[in-house]
Amino acid sequence: MTLRLGAIFDSLAGEFDARLFADPTVLIDKLAPIEAAGLSELSFLSHPKYLNKLATSSAACVIVSPAMQAAALARGACIVVADPYRYFARVTQVWKQAHEPQLLASIHPSAFIDPSAQLAEGVSVGAFVCIGAGAVIGAGARLGEHCVVGREAVVGAHSRLAARVTLGDRCLLGERCILHSGVVIGSDGFGFAPHAGRWEKIEQLGAVRIGNDVEIGANTCIDRGALGDTVIEDGVKLDNLIQIGHNVHVGEHTAMAGCVGVAGSAQIGAHCTIGGGAVVLGHLHLADHVNVSASSVVTRSILKPGHYSGFFPIDDNASWEKNAATLKQLHTLRDRLKQVEKQIALQLKKTD
Amino acid sequence: MTLRLGAIFDSLAGEFDARLFADPTVLIDKLAPIEAAGLSELSFLSHPKYLNKLATSSAACVIVSPAMQAAALARGACIVVADPYRYFARVTQVWKQAHEPQLLASIHPSAFIDPSAQLAEGVSVGAFVCIGAGAVIGAGARLGEHCVVGREAVVGAHSRLAARVTLGDRCLLGERCILHSGVVIGSDGFGFAPHAGRWEKIEQLGAVRIGNDVEIGANTCIDRGALGDTVIEDGVKLDNLIQIGHNVHVGEHTAMAGCVGVAGSAQIGAHCTIGGGAVVLGHLHLADHVNVSASSVVTRSILKPGHYSGFFPIDDNASWEKNAATLKQLHTLRDRLKQVEKQIALQLKKTD
Amino acid sequence: MTLRLGAIFDSLAGEFDARLFADPTVLIDKLAPIEAAGLSELSFLSHPKYLNKLATSSAACVIVSPAMQAAALARGACIVVADPYRYFARVTQVWKQAHEPQLLASIHPSAFIDPSAQLAEGVSVGAFVCIGAGAVIGAGARLGEHCVVGREAVVGAHSRLAARVTLGDRCLLGERCILHSGVVIGSDGFGFAPHAGRWEKIEQLGAVRIGNDVEIGANTCIDRGALGDTVIEDGVKLDNLIQIGHNVHVGEHTAMAGCVGVAGSAQIGAHCTIGGGAVVLGHLHLADHVNVSASSVVTRSILKPGHYSGFFPIDDNASWEKNAATLKQLHTLRDRLKQVEKQIALQLKKTD
Secondary structure, eight states, X not given: OOEEHHHHHHHTTTTOOOEEESOTTOEEOEEOOTTTOOTTEEEEOOOGGGHHHHXXXXXXXXXXXXXXXXXXXXXSOEEEOSOHHHHHHHHHHHHHHXXXXXXXXXXXXXXXXXXXXXXXXXXXXXXXXXXXTTOEEOTTOEEOTTOEEOTTOEEOTXXXXXXXXXXXXXXXXXXXXEEOTTOEEEEOOOOEEEETTEEEEOOOOOOEEEXXXXXXXXXXXXXXXXXXXXXXOTTOEEOTTOEEOTTOEEOTTOEEOTTOEEOTTOEEOTTOEEOTTOEEOTTOEEOTTEXXXXXOEEOSOBOSOEEEEOOOOOEEHHHHHHHHHHHTTHHHHHHHHHHHHHHHHHHHHHHO | OOEEHHHHHHHTTTTOOOEXXXXXXXXXXXXXXXXXXXXXXXXXXXXXXXXXXXXXXXXXXXXXXXXXXXXXXXXXXXXXXXXXXXXXXXXXXXXXXXXXXXXXXXXXXXXXEOTTOEEOTTOEEOTTOEEOTTOEEOTTOEEOTTOEEOTTOEEOTTOEXXXXXXXXXXXXXXXXXXXXXTOEEEEOOOOEEEETTEEEEOOOOOOEEEOSSOEEOTTOEEEOOSSSOEEEOTTXXXXXXXXXXXXXXXXXXXXXXXXXXXXXXXXXXXXXXXXXXXXXXXXXXEOTTEEEOTTOEEOSOBOSOEEEEOOOOOEEHHHHHHHHHHHTTHHXXXXXXXXXXXXXXXXXXXXX | OOEEHHHHHHHTTTTOOOEEESOTTOEEOEEOOTTTOOTTEEEEOOOXXXXXXXXXXXXXXXXXXXXXXXXXXXXXXXXXXXXXXXHHHHHHHHHHHHHSOOOOOOBOTTOEEOTTOEEOTTOEEOTTOEEOTTOEEOTTOEEOTTOEEOTTOEEOTTOEEOSSOEEOTTOEEOTTOEEOTTOEEXXXXXXXXXXXXXXXXXXXXXOEEEOSSOEEOTTOEEEOOSSSOEXXXXXXXXXXXXXXXXXXXXXXXXXXXXXXXXXXXXXXXXXXXXXXXXXXXXXXXXXXXXXXXXXXXXXXXXXXXXXXXXXXXXXXXXXXXXXXXXXXXXXXXXXXXXHHHHHXXXXXXXXX
């Protein structure tokens, strides 16, 4: 299925101050990266460092910033706009909207919906979905196959749950959220009182509250709070296979890459980014605008915005082995260095 | 829904030697942390370091230890008991029991149960559950929606599987276990024989045996053994998104936090704790009472109880970069230090 | 159920140049590790370092290499073959084939299969499976309970999906693949354009293409590409709980252990191994035959085959604390060492 370039441009005209230097009747049959784009494909150039890819690109049209307008025109057709990357992001949305079969609002006959649940207008419910007593599903929400929505849980308007998502009892999901397959919201937090070498379960009586425009990746888990709730604020983006412990609070528009683990009661600020595989220990505070590198372990509160890292640099194995072995004596090396410094100071005194 | 303080107290009177210094007719409508507890909320104080929060708490009643009885009475109502944290854990259980709708034992009509499967009394089977040939479900067990119980698998009495749990063929689950959504028990272990640059699959012929009172977090996976079984002993608590490889043995009452990975054939003792994101390599032995810090990599057997750690300390990125770069020359730094020490020793000799 | 030793031997006679030194009528009732094998159990010895376990083994028969033939015969019955480990792998397959109830090709009546989907001969479809419009299921493929196959997705011949696998719209799976429970193929990649402190979603328009003979562990996720596709080549083996980001390319016969995270657009070569919990950052290239140790973080492209590592060595916590604290001053230690070296050089000059 193809779209006319002019149709794509027009659909975003109200949002962006963009200019089209191209024949609007050209048919676009794909969106593509600049180095791979073919003659009927639309592409973009977001960063000057890829400028060298522009001249040789076969793309039907390239979205560029004003600074690159001259170079782009020298090649051929282009769209000029202040933020080409965001413009391109919106183009992908226009593209998907046009190409994806439009799901009609419908309730699959195999779904079990408790009679006390409330479904607003335009809700789509897939095969084998279960919706518990007192649950509320907002207008236009879509529940994929095999989703389980617990008792008194709420799905906000226009939120989309992919196949096989669990939203636990009393958990709240905002509007326009996207939850991917295998997501578990509202499993019990990991809370036990030790007693005589055993673990006494602390029932997890809280819930999970998720804001609007939150996206949660496949197989990611968010535990319910022990007493209060676990809270994910508006606009948070979580990648796949992330673990969010009980009573964690994640501030607005914070993004976490895959495989991150956040332990219980951590308070993470707004506009943070957490790299893949990083771990945040429990009960810590991270200020707004903190960026944590992949695989780093946050062991103390970070109260100042900035970029923080902590992982062992990779090396060929033989070098790593030698350095790692020496690392286990680092403290004594420091003491030996101190000793050497003292001796030199003493000699310098003597020779004075 | 509220509970009378006296009713809560009475329900635990047989188990604890506790004293109630409060009006038993007071209505409690929530359990809450001490700093947040309101006028009709019950709280607890487990650690002396939070004593300063006691005096200003608005809680209807606070559970405290005998050492804090005087301070607690000075504030108002309290329950005095030797182990306030465990007492509170039991209160959460009483609370949940009273508030959760009691599920009647029932078999959902949509479930497929092989005629040769045996279900004991009081079993609850949710919508779209599949139970295989020869499976045995113990008395009072509850299988949530979409659970799949394989051929000849066993679910012990009073165990609870949340929605969407897979218990593989021939796997055994003990009594009173709790398995959260997305748990996979009995997937194939990762076993291949290399041959001419390819991997020949070693079929995984063992199973998984899980003891009593085990809790397993959302999306955690436990692989079946290659020849023998993977074994999880009584009272083990596993958090979310944990990977347990084939033929691993986890001793009684060991607890692991989220995102831990345990490679094949590792033998982990009883009463261990493994911090979030830690990795235990294959075929290692960990003694009883070993505590491993978050994100540490266990690369050798640990035969002595104790606390073990190994991860790079987090720092601001600029400092980390400088230290990480230097770390890659650490071995040569050690050699240079040695050289310096020699030279000084030589000079000292000369100047003697 | 037992198998005659001769029957096992004969079933592999066409594939291996092996010799049987044993009574072929002996009944084998289990496969077992050499140290545990009982009188009617078949075992193997793949590595000379376990030779000491041979003499005392009670196994009915042991599979050994020609180099160990004499020692094996001195003990009793054996099968001699050039690659005992691969031979044993094939024996496990023969064993499973003989013991597992043979699933008849059948479509469970509860499955929803879009009328436009195409199912080849001998396909098995479990309870509550959903197959979308235009999907193609190859001959002899088996879809476990609760699987969801999206629109226009393809499952290659003889591939097996365990219970509860999601194969997203337009994703392609090759032949003879094995996908374990909870696998999610084709969830959205993690792509957003930042704008004014928010994240604008980049719709993920690509798909996932998986080759033949690929095995994917429980709860592992593979995201669909943003514009192009995410590609997993033939023979790749992925363990449980692995995250593969969008547009990643994994070369033939590469194997990854549990909990690995591969960020978007990474290009991993053929015949690589990635240890458990390792992280590969985005847009990097790994050459063929690169081996990465567990928990290492790949932060730069690795263009040379070899073994690479990078993780902090574990130690008792007190030692670790001291060394980790010193590590945060490592750069200044290096500067101090330089200073010391200078001073010594100066003194040596003076004393010359």
